[in-house]
Amino acid sequence: xxxxxxxxxxxKHRVVLTGFGVVSSIGIGAAEFTESLKAGRSGAKPxxxxxxxxxxxxxxxxxxxxxxxxWITRTPIQSLGRASRFGVGAxxxxxxxxxxxxxxxxxxxxxxxxxxxxxxxxELDQLVAAEIAHGPERMDPQVVRRVSPIRLSTTIAQELGxxxxxxxxxxxxxxxxxxxxGYGFDAVSSGEVEFALCGGADAMCRKxxxxxxxxxxxxxxxxxxxxxxxxxxxxxxxxxxxxxxSLESALARGARIYAEVLGYGxxxxxxxxxxxxxSSVATCMGIALRNAxxxxxxxxxxxxxxxxxxxxxxxxxxxxxxxxGDTPPRTISLKSMLGHTMGAASxxxxxxxxxxxxxxxxxxxxxxxxxxxxxxIDCVPNRAVEANLRVVQNNGLAFGGNNAIVILGTxxxxxx
Numbered sequence: 001x002x003x004x005x006x007x008x009x010x011x012k013h014r015v016v017l018t019g020f021g022v023v024s025s026i027g028i029g030a031a032e033f034t035e036s037l038k039a040g041r042s043g044a045k046p047x048x049x050x051x052x053x054x055x056x057x058x059x060x061x062x063x064x065x066x067x068x069x070x071w072i073t074r075t076p077i078q079s080l081g082r083a084s085r086f087g088v089g090a091x092x093x094x095x096x097x098x099x100x101x102x103x104x105x106x107x108x109x110x111x112x113x114x115x116x117x118x119x120x121x122x123e124l125d126q127l128v129a130a131e132i133a134h135g136p137e138r139m140d141p142q143v144v145r146r147v148s149p150i151r152l153s154t155t156i157a158q159e160l161g162x163x164x165x166x167x168x169x170x171x172x173x174x175x176x177x178x179x180x181x182g183y184g185f186d187a188v189s190s191g192e193v194e195f196a197l198c199g200g201a202d203a204m205c206r207k208x209x210x211x212x213x214x215x216x217x218x219x220x221x222x223x224x225x226x227x228x229x230x231x232x233x234x235x236x237x238x239x240x241x242x243x244x245x246s247l248e249s250a251l252a253r254g255a256r257i258y259a260e261v262l263g264y265g266x267x268x269x270x271x272x273x274x275x276x277x278x279s280s281v282a283t284c285m286g287i288a289l290r291n292a293x294x295x296x297x298x299x300x301x302x303x304x305x306x307x308x309x310x311x312x313x314x315x316x317x318x319x320x321x322x323x324x325g326d327t328p329p330r331t332i333s334l335k336s337m338l339g340h341t342m343g344a345a346s347x348x349x350x351x352x353x354x355x356x357x358x359x360x361x362x363x364x365x366x367x368x369x370x371x372x373x374x375x376x377i378d379c380v381p382n383r384a385v386e387a388n389l390r391v392v393q394n395n396g397l398a399f400g401g402n403n404a405i406v407i408l409g410t411x412x413x414x415x416x
Contacts (some may be wrong), residue, residue, distance in 0.1 A: 019098025115176025177347025236339025263292030306333025
């Protein structure tokens with residue numbers, strides 16, 4: 001991005017969301033995803049993507065109904081890794097949902113910003129297996145060419161035929177989707193670009209599953225965020241891509257507006273490799289609210305990081321109460337349905353937040369039996385509820401203390 005010189009601050013544009021692309025274990029596309037959120041569907045099932053022999057339990061949230069050939073038409077599918085297939089497919093869906101053609105984008109300056117945790121680790125799993133079994137000379141060159149994480153963004157540009165774009169892959173793990181959205185918000189708001197395709201993508205892989213299993217954080221059957229009986233995460237996969245454009249652009253072309261991006265907050269406390277820091281999480285929430293011009297009492301719903309681990313849920317709930325007081329907004333966790341989709345998690349959370357604003361409902365936290373007294377939040381257990389929402393906060397917390405929080409609001413002609 002070009003530097004902003006002192007005394008030459010650009011005009012700020014309001015930024016709206018006009019298209020969503022979803023690849024998930026509970027639905028493909030915005031419409032199917034919406035119905036699954038309302039129904040409280042679970043994506044959990046036995047893992048089939050890789051060998052799980054020797055593990056005492058091995059449920060995950062695989063994507064099983066995605067056909068890449070339905071969405072990817074210009075790029076040879078065999079040249080794309082599993083995560084890139086998800087990301088490119090979700091980008092195509094987002095454009096279709098927004099009523100946009102690639103030719104419209106190609107005539108304008110744009111940004112592609114994708115977040116990830118693992119990049120193409122599913123492909124790396126294959127390469128490592130080949131090396132161990134037969135030596136490095138037996139690694140498949142085609143698989144090697146798929147693994148660069150920058151391809152998560154550049155292959156979207158390739159598929160859509162875009163040349164006047166900046167393509168970034170942001171590897172801030174489980175908060176990466178929100179980082180990508182924040183980057184796109186700044187670019188569109190400042191007028192640097194006319195549109196941004198932002199989100200996150202990750203594929204399930206043996207490396208990540210094994211790592212969490214060795215940490216003792218894989219749940220035996222299902223993910224139960226904020227529940228007194230919670231036992232950990234389920235690894236998941238998928239992609240979420242959002243179309244960001246200026247309000248002027250959306251109105252000029254008569255676009256449907258899901259929601260407005262009001263602002264975001266980032267911080268990195270580097271407190272611990274894996275443990276969250278409650279004070280830092282609370283600080284990040286405050287940064288996001290101030291950036292969005294929103295008071296805590298104006299937030300109607302929080303889409304929490306909500307992993308279902310003992311440490312995260314208590315820490316996050318306490319941070320929420322530190323910011324919002326004794327009567328915090330309803331606080332849900334989509335990971336109860338989707339599992340932990342890593343770099344896609346907060347992007348899918350932002351999409352769910354936009355859908356909740358647009359359609360007037362709150363998705364549930366499923367698999368719930370009894371709220372942990374140390375969490376002290378209303379997690380909307382098991383069943384979705386109708387709600388007139390105006391402001392939703394979407395949390396993303398990552399290893400290493402990388403926190404990213406996005407604030408969305410209903411579109412109003414005159415902002416409150």
